Amino acid sequence: MSDYPSALAKIFAFIANDDFETAIAFSDYYDPATCAATGAPVRIWDPVNNKNNVSALYTQQNKEKIIEAALDAGDAIDSALRAITKGETVRYWQKVFGPTFNV
């Protein structure tokens, strides 16, 4: 992967589209199918403990804020990709990486 802006945009688009319906788990130390059942709005499993949802404290409201932030970041990246001046491009990237970002 050499197109970092598009890769980053895809991550944010995935978060916005998936709505955290997909559990995030890793198969290095256990079978992801063995993760404990939970009704938590966000499920991100500890890579070495299939009983520990590291995002268990995230509420529905927290989840919605993360999705909103992912949409805003996606807006900024796509805006940067289509901007017609360097100044505008940098301004949009600063919405993602902060005001000190420059090129």
Next chain:
Amino acid sequence: MSSYSITDTEAFTIAHARRIASKVATDLLRFQSLYSGIPSDATIDNYEKEIVEFLRHDCVDTVTYGFKRGGKWTEAAVRYRALAGGILVSDDDPGKIRPRLDVAGASFTSFLSYNSNWWSKTPAERLAVENACPFQRTSGTEPPLESGYWTDDLNYIAGGRGLGRSTVRKT
């Protein structure tokens, strides 16, 4: 003591048209990012080039882009209306396209309506504008919405002119 008033008018140039069009293209790119790669980059580029031409010649009244199903616009659509010159509204950043709307069985398309400037041009002038566009439109009638209503949200302004955007809200 004398008083003076200064009137400063900025000519609308192709640079202004490109700036507005780039924001429309960003909205279309947001659809691509959020709706399985549709529309394609080539389609976005073509729509962007077309709206540049119609803006610089001040010929567009409304243009709608979005997913259409059964002859009607789905919720995943945006409509732009040309704003009158000199209008005072903020220039917004593009985006705020909603994800996860139902576009099953829909295809991405566009509908453009001309303003009175278009019809006051000679056929040769209209042909020249059309020939500068990367594709030619065919005639048709504006598709209705499947459900909901259009509501204004963002404005894209440059050089004293611009486009006001509407998106679909559910009733």
